[in-house]
Amino acid sequence: MRDDRGMGKGPVNGDSTDVIRSMAEDAGDLAVQIAQAHGHADAISAELAQQRSVFDGLHTEASRMNEASAAVESATRTAKLATEAAHERLDTARAGFLRVMDQVRTLTREADGMGDSVDALAHAIEGVRRSVEDIAEVAQLTNMLALNAQVEAARAGQSGRGFMVVAEEVKAMSERTAAATSTINKTLQNLRGSADGIAKTNAALLARTLSIRDETSVFSESMDAIDSAMTEVNAQQEQIEAARRDSARAIGVVDQSIRRMDESVGTAERGIAGLRSGFGKIVETSESLTSDFAMLGVETVDTPYVRAVQNAARAVSEAFEQAVATGAVTLEDLFDTRYRPVPGSDPPQMTTRALPLTDQLLPRIQEPLLQLSPQVVFCAAVDRNGYLPTHNRKYSQRQRAGDPVWNAVHCRNRRIFGDRVGLAAGKSTRPFTLQAYRRDMGQGQFVMMKDVSAPIYVRGKHWGGLRLAYRVEEASL
Template sequence: MMRVACMKMEKIDVPENAWIRETAKICGDVTVGCAGAAGVLEQALDSADWLKTRHSELTELTLRLDSDIAEVTQATSEASALSEAAVTRLMGGNDTIKMSIASFSALIGLIENLGAHITGFAAAMEQVKRVSQSIDTIARTTNMLALNAAIEAEKAGDAGQTFSVVAAEVKKLALDSRAAAVEITGTVNSLSNEAAKFVGQIEDGIATSSEAQQQFSSLQDLIHGVSDIIGQMGDRSREIASNTADVHQSLIESQRVRDAVAEANGAMFSAVGKAHHQLVELEALANGMFDSIVHSGLSLDDLKYVELATEQARKVESLTENAIGQGTLSMDALFDADLQLIEGSNPPRYRTRLTDWAERNWQPVLESVKAMDPEAIMSVVCSSNKGFLPIHLKEFSREPTGEIAHDTKYCRNGRVLFEGCDITAKASEKDFTMAVYRHEGDGKTYKIVRNVYVPLRINGRRWGDLEIAYVI
């Protein structure tokens, strides 16, 4: 197995001294404090940026609201005008209905008078019918008398010849009278029937007209009610128009306040941004100082984790090179950079040809390291030169639930984490690199940890680092 020499910083040979150890501890605490302060400023920067975005959204919303209010004002003004026009028309219709009701009342009176006349006419027809029947009776009697007279004239012979002529004329008159009486009776009956029908129609017309008159009266009441409602709508519309005008004025005034807030927030955002940038630079300097202190051997508390990480890195290198030698793992699979996105993962997670082998062989090593000091050690990972984590501790390799906070905190296997101190450590050729950083939690909270990076070189080629994150 070929090893590439790492650049080592020589430890300072100093006698055991409480002041030196305290100074080293303070340096570490300062680095932690810088990281914490940078985290606070980063949150403040995010909050200021969030406020800036929300302010823009609020301004846009206010403009839309103001536009909507202007449309409401216009609509209510038009509605008020339409209400007044509708009331005017309804009142005109009400006057027309009043005239119609009066006309209907006069018409009903005329129809009732006509009905009375027709009824009188029907009574007269009935009297004519009775007279006609009397004529018919007289005609029958006269006919009998004429028949008797003819018989008597026949008996008298020549002396009754003249009387016979008279009897014949009387008979003819009786027959004509009877025929006329029958014709009169038929005509009267026909007129009586027609009169009865006409009277029935008049009565139906009177009933219908009365119903129509009642309906017109109901319609008149309804128009009064609708007029009142429309009048109230007009009043409310005018009130709405007045209120929306007040709201519009309030929005104008609130816009001035929002503009002032936006200006202040912009100034704060700029100031916080500058402070954050300066603190990030200070954090990098503090990390450099922390790395130098640990390399000098002055921080014994940190050195034990350096030694543990170095020991476990050599173990990972050995088992990996053995697997390559036995053919169970290839160099191509080990250095596979073709990240395959795991569908539906959020945050994004990836797989390579190394993933399954690493889970079987590297994860047990990581778990054993965590078990050595579970209270202090936060995480143990093998990270590639580009920040890819093919595996993680089982605690952070849970099945995703789809809930972003859970998956951010507990589904870290397959993630790519490559920023800040990670980039510095991957570029370093030292035997180890120390840093303090904010360990991501659920995406909203974090924990400040110390981290040691020990290079992993497989068959002389730098794959990445074995990392141990811990707290003291």
């Protein structure tokens, strides 16, 4: 019959003691082996979960590659359409350009022919000018003859009156001829000036058309180069599209392989989850069996640890009650579960209103238990939610910024341990709870441990439990 306040009514006497002790030790070994197997199952489950995460990431990347491939296909199609449209525009421009070149060549020929016409006009004007000069000389000579005739007619008197009329008409004609030649000379001068201007303009036009012809020849070569480049670009686009199609097919094959592996890992994960659940139940049963043997008062390897943690838990309860009685802390503050994150902590640390008191009282109770045995790893109190306010000093170092791996090993105070063992230790109201588990020491190191805990009460209210963890020899599976 159990005594809820301790190890049991008393030790079992007689020959049955050795048998019970042997059974208790066997039950303890079994609990360790099962916990070890459960720990390996947990590790496998974590590895499978990590692989699922990796596969999810690979699938996401494959999806992104597919999206990128589709984007390349769209861009290639758009570029191809743009290239074809550019080709069409280039062909249209080339046709128009060829027409312009024909017109330029025609204009050049016409400008060159106009130069010849202007030269002929200049020669004709010069011939007319010389003829006009000859006429002017004749008119001047005629005018002199007319003057002489008038003189002779005057001498002849009445007889020369008729000749006088003729002489006057000849003189008038010579004067009109002189005036006409003067007017013609002025017109010829103006015409010659206009002809010279036309000649200069035509020369400039001819030079410009020749320059345009040369420039258009160069431009034609550029258009040919552009056409060749666009043809090459189109060929490159075809190669890109072919490579994209090959890549898309390869991505599809990889994605299907990833999906199949993901499904396989999912199946394995579900299987290991069932295995873990079964192990969990067996672990609970074996731990309960081990505790039952201990409750009978049979001395086992765990007995010293059980007694030590029960005594220490009572000391914690008394210290807490004394603090409440003296007003050092209120009962509400002691049971505060509003966990406040410590900014920048990684892994995250939390504070409560009871933290100043636990930092003051718990070390003098917890630290001595580290000397109980070389196998002891830690002794720390946790509340009913697995929150560990004040750890042993060696596990309560200041966190290093940006080094969560180191922090996880050396900064275990002010953290919530919501694992199976931590929660069971905090929530259990049995006289003691004995558990076996595979503890992650960080940096890939694991050790098999037992965790014995005893409840902490303050004024009849369950606060949590005091945990005492110690190493055990790892069984060979």
